[in-house]
Amino acid sequence: MSEQVERIKTLIIGSGPAGYTAAIYASRADLKPVLYTGMEPGGQLTTTTEVDNFPGYPEGIDGPAMMMQLQQQAERFGTEVRIGMITAVEFSDEVGGIHKVTVDESTQLEAETVIISTGASAKYLNLPSEQRLRGGGVSACAVCDGFFYKGQEVAIVGAGDTAAEEASYLANICSKVTMLVRKDHMRASKAMQHRVNSIDNIEIRYNTEVDEVLGDQVVEGIRIVDNQTGEKEEISVTGLFIAIGHKPNTDVFKGQLDMDETGYIVTQPKSTKTNKPGVFASGDAQDKIYRQAVTAAGTGCMAALDAERYLAAVESKEMLAS
Numbered sequence: 001m002s003e004q005v006e007r008i009k010t011l012i013i014g015s016g017p018a019g020y021t022a023a024i025y026a027s028r029a030d031l032k033p034v035l036y037t038g039m040e041p042g043g044q045l046t047t048t049t050e051v052d053n054f055p056g057y058p059e060g061i062d063g064p065a066m067m068m069q070l071q072q073q074a075e076r077f078g079t080e081v082r083i084g085m086i087t088a089v090e091f092s093d094e095v096g097g098i099h100k101v102t103v104d105e106s107t108q109l110e111a112e113t114v115i116i117s118t119g120a121s122a123k124y125l126n127l128p129s130e131q132r133l134r135g136g137g138v139s140a141c142a143v144c145d146g147f148f149y150k151g152q153e154v155a156i157v158g159a160g161d162t163a164a165e166e167a168s169y170l171a172n173i174c175s176k177v178t179m180l181v182r183k184d185h186m187r188a189s190k191a192m193q194h195r196v197n198s199i200d201n202i203e204i205r206y207n208t209e210v211d212e213v214l215g216d217q218v219v220e221g222i223r224i225v226d227n228q229t230g231e232k233e234e235i236s237v238t239g240l241f242i243a244i245g246h247k248p249n250t251d252v253f254k255g256q257l258d259m260d261e262t263g264y265i266v267t268q269p270k271s272t273k274t275n276k277p278g279v280f281a282s283g284d285a286q287d288k289i290y291r292q293a294v295t296a297a298g299t300g301c302m303a304a305l306d307a308e309r310y311l312a313a314v315e316s317k318e319m320l321a322s
Helices: 017-028 043-047 063-076 128-132 142-149 161-171 190-197 293-321
Strands: 006-013 033-036 080-082 086-090 099-103 107-116 120-122 153-157 176-180 202-205 208-214 221-226 232-235 239-242 246-248 279-281
Touching: 006 017, 006 293, 017 033, 017 043, 017 063, 017 107, 017 293, 043 063, 043 120, 063 080, 107 293, 128 208, 142 153, 142 161, 142 239, 153 161, 161 176, 161 190, 161 202, 176 208, 190 202, 279 293
Parallel strands: 006 033, 006 107, 033 080, 107 279, 153 176, 153 239, 176 202
Antiparallel strands: 086 099, 099 107, 120 246, 208 221, 221 232
């Protein structure tokens, strides 16, 4: 006789600000949420040393400490937090249908509602020195970390609109911004190119790549290379910002949920509803515009409220049918 498959009222996939905020709201609504942390418990904020722009922390807070507090708050209201990776899903097309989920390629679960908050991962250059100094001067978020480099010289890697926006943002804070573009042209829109070209303290270096990030504990400079001539040069910077894009952590849902061309889950306007009834998406898995902890938390709240209303509607329909 086979073991009975566990049935969960609200399954939350992901443990960043979106996931834990969804858990807080869902547990307070008596949805008995179970949250699976995924491969990176706490999400991207666990790689951030200081968070200064999340409301309620006037002195700032260490990223991992903040995520631990969010977990404790969710658990206080009854959320069950489990270590595990969702490796397969089979979402129902029916309103009130049961969604089937596989954890770590072995454990089978059933869920009445699913909240996806798997986030997105910043793309890096994959240099050993870059990885070693992440959190020590290497960052993938100028809006998050630019403040710490006020009055200093920094560099940013990237050629698209995001890189141009972040370079403009940094130029208002830092004394000099060196923008490193791998090709002989930028991919950014003409308007964004005009903006960065018009800012005096932004220097754009074309056909240029980072060869090495210099420094033992913190960034002290970078060695750059001209990819046309092979000539190398060291420049002194205290911060290196990588703006070459993000990859949403949504591969496991491909073929099940509507996504855009880059893999971000498409949700209905002013909602976290996906194309599958009872499945909701929040945080950076569906937001490629803002990508902030506070906006992720906001959509986590929305997802829990949407799940609560969905379950209430299903229950009312079942009562009328009986």
